[in-house]
Amino acid sequence: MEQTVTHNTKWWSGGKSPFNIEYGKIMMWYFLLSDSFTFGAFLISLGTVRFGLNYWPEPSIVFNTFPFAGHANLPLAFVSVMTFVLIISSVTMVLAVHAGHNRDRKGVEKYLLLTIIGGLIFLSCQAWEWTHLLTAKNPVLVGDHIEVMAQRNGFNPWGEIVLPQDVAPALAKTSPETLATLVHEQHLSHASHAELLQTPKDQLIQLLSNSEMVVRKPGPAAFGGFFYGITGFHGFHVSVGVILLIIMLIQTKMGVYDRRGHYLMIEKIGLYWHFVDLVWVFVFLCFYLV
Amino acid sequence: MSQHYDPTKDISPSAAYPEVSFAHHTDDATFKHRVKKTTLILTILTIAELALGFTIYALHKGEPSHTALLLIKGVVCILTLAKAYYIVSVFMHLGDEIRNFIMTIVVPLLLFIWFIIAFLADGHSYKNMRNKYDRYFKESTTPSGHPVIPSDAHKFSNQKGQRQ
Numbered sequence: 060m061e062q063t064v065t066h067n068t069k070w071w072s073g074g075k076s077p078f079n080i081e082y083g084k085i086m087m088w089y090f091l092l093s094d095s096f097t098f099g100a101f102l103i104s105l106g107t108v109r110f111g112l113n114y115w116p117e118p119s120i121v122f123n124t125f126p127f128a129g130h131a132n133l134p135l136a137f138v139s140v141m142t143f144v145l146i147i148s149s150v151t152m153v154l155a156v157h158a159g160h161n162r163d164r165k166g167v168e169k170y171l172l173l174t175i176i177g178g179l180i181f182l183s184c185q186a187w188e189w190t191h192l193l194t195a196k197n198p199v200l201v202g203d204h205i206e207v208m209a210q211r212n213g214f215n216p217w218g219e220i221v222l223p224q225d226v227a228p229a230l231a232k233t234s235p236e237t238l239a240t241l242v243h244e245q246h247l248s249h250a251s252h253a254e255l256l257q258t259p260k261d262q263l264i265q266l267l268s269n270s271e272m273v274v275r276k277p278g279p280a281a282f283g284g285f286f287y288g289i290t291g292f293h294g295f296h297v298s299v300g301v302i303l304l305i306i307m308l309i310q311t312k313m314g315v316y317d318r319r320g321h322y323l324m325i326e327k328i329g330l331y332w333h334f335v336d337l338v339w340v341f342v343f344l345c346f347y348l349v
Numbered sequence: 350m351s352q353h354y355d356p357t358k359d360i361s362p363s364a365a366y367p368e369v370s371f372a373h374h375t376d377d378a379t380f381k382h383r384v385k386k387t388t389l390i391l392t393i394l395t396i397a398e399l400a401l402g403f404t405i406y407a408l409h410k411g412e413p414s415h416t417a418l419l420l421i422k423g424v425v426c427i428l429t430l431a432k433a434y435y436i437v438s439v440f441m442h443l444g445d446e447i448r449n450f451i452m453t454i455v456v457p458l459l460l461f462i463w464f465i466i467a468f469l470a471d472g473h474s475y476k477n478m479r480n481k482y483d484r485y486f487k488e489s490t491t492p493s494g495h496p497v498i499p500s501d502a503h504k505f506s507n508q509k510g511q512r513q
Contacts, residue, residue, distance in 0.1 A: 078450040085450075088443075092454055099461055103468045110472030113480070113490040117497050119406040135402050142395055150388050153440050157380055219492055279490075333440045337433055344429045348402045349422040 087327045091334045094296075098338050101292065102345050105285045116217035116278045118347045124195075126187055130246070138347045141184045142339065148177025149336040156329040159322025164311060167325060171308045174332065178301040185294050189287070196244045198274045200225075204232040205274055207240050210283050218276035226274050230264045238263040245272050286346060293342055296335045303328050387439045394432045401425050409498045 078085060109115050119134035126137070151173040158166030192209070197216035199208045205226075208216045221229070230238070239255035242248050247266045248255060255263065307328055316322045401421050408418065438444035443451055480487045 078453075079447055080450060088450075088454060092457060095458070096460075099464065103464055106465070107468045107472035107475075110469050111475040111479075113476065113487070114492050117406070117409055119402070119409070120498060134406050135399055139395070139399050143392075146388070146391050146395065149436065149440055150384065153384055157384075161377075220497065330441055333436055336440075337436050340429055340432050340436070344398075344425065348398055348405075348425050348429075 081323055083323065083327055084330070087330050091330060094334065095338075098289075098292070098341070101285075101289050102341060105289065105345060108279075108281050108285070112279050112281075114219060114279065116215065116282060118349075121192075121217050121282075122188075122347055124191055135347060137184070137188065138343065141181055141188075142343055144177055144181050144184065145336050145339050148174050148181070149333055151177060152329050152332045156322075156326050159316070159325040162317070162322065164314075164317060167311050167316075167322060168308065171304055171311065171325070175301055175304045175308065178297055178304065178332075182294060182297055182301070185290065185297075189290075192286075196240060198241055198272060200229055200274055200276050203229060204234070205229050205237060205241070206233075207237055207244070208277075212283050212287070213280050215278035215280055215282045216275060217282070218278035221274040221276060223268075226272075227268055229274070230267055235260050235263070238267065241272065242266050245270050289342060290346070293335070293338055296338065300328070300332050300335050303331070383439060387435050390435055391432055394428050394435075398425050398428050401428075406498065 122138055123132050123134040124137065125131065125133045151170045155167050155170035155174060158170055193211065195209050195216075196207045197209065198205050199216045199218075200221045201208070208214060210216055236256065238260060239252060239258070242255055242263050243252045245267070247270050248258075250258065307325060310316065310324070311322075316324060401424060405413075405418060405421055408421075443454065480491075
């Protein structure tokens with residue numbers, strides 16, 4: 060080793076790593092660098108569209124639900140759980156990499172398993188959130204009447220609030236089926252949805268106008284495309300990470316890395332996993348905080 | 350670097366990859382302390398961000414000043430950058446690599462400075478031009494100034510006279 064450090068060493072012609080890092084690790088870093096520009100471009104295009112519009116829905120009105128909490132207004136609560144899950148899984152990944160440095164096979168197995176569980180919890184949270192957003196029944200003022208709409212590509216139910224004096228005439232023009240659904244969704248009556256369909260329209264309107272139901276106008280359609288596009292692309296990265304971690308766990312259990320004499324593979328997947336956490340930090344910022 | 354290299358004390362990578370002689374492994378106690386500290390910092394920063402997020406939420410129940418909102422959001426962005434720094438430098442160990450390698454990662458990332466400024470300015474100027482030349486766009490999309498958060502909306506029917 061010592062005699063290679065001479066004046067005629069060809070540093071860049073092989074035989075020595077100029078950066079003192081193993082080749083695969085350098086390439087993982089450069090892949091992550093390019094990936095950061097992909098994510099960066101997505102998030103910046105979101106910024107361009109937001110800066111180009113007069114209205115954009117506040118995150119706290121879009122993301123205010125929590126599993127099993129019904130209609131309780133809990134802004135930011137669920138996404139903070141998701142964020143902490145990802146941070147903790149990043150910490151267990153660091154511990155797995157460290158165990159790999161010490162060639163502690165049991166330690167690597169334990170922390171890889173914890174990281175995989177963290178990733179799966181995160182993905183389940185995201186699946187719940189998507190399902191909720193795509194199936195929620197939001198009252199939206201469409202034209203002169205109210206319709207029950209979920210968020211979907213090309214339609215965003217979180218526009219501006221319709222003032223109560225404008226809600227009344229819209230309710231009068233709303234179809235009885237929609238009124239029955241609204242009364243049911245707002246828990247204004249103990250009657251079943253089928254019974255509500257038989258109730259006179261006046262009575263339903265009466266119930267709704269005395270409630271605190273918030274009706275909104277349609278919001279900017281770009282919201283859904285950006286939200287599902289970017290969180291979906293991030294979720295795809297997490298899924299790939301979980302699959303790779305499972306492969307690493309199996310290989311560790313089979314003793315592949317012990318035979319190889321090093322756990323560098325765990326370091327490389329560790330870099331990828333931290334990057335996924337890093338991207339979430341920015342997705343969290345752009346969609347949920349500002 | 351390599352004059353301190355001692356193959357007998359080296360653990361894994363260098364043994365398998367002779368071209369890598371720069372092992373930056375810390376002992377267990379230092380490592381545990383460092384990970385604990387970083388986890389704590391990341392947690393505190395996230396809680397601070399959430400607190401500011403709730404402040405924005407509370408402000409939207411009234412009529413928040415544009416400057417105050419911009420200031421809070423700016424602080425949230427800075428906290429996020431601090432989190433990113435800790436994740437990259439400690440968890441990803443970039444801070445422990447040699448300087449030239451750090452530069453091959455950090456220097457290309459400087460493009461983001463131009464990227465962000467140019468594209469946000471572009472969106473902003475597009476909005477200004479549309480508001481100037483497209484009256485329908487301006488009238489149909491400009492918020493009318495009442496709260497964006499539902500909890501107080503029902504009170505506004507009584508204040509209609511003052512608002513209009």
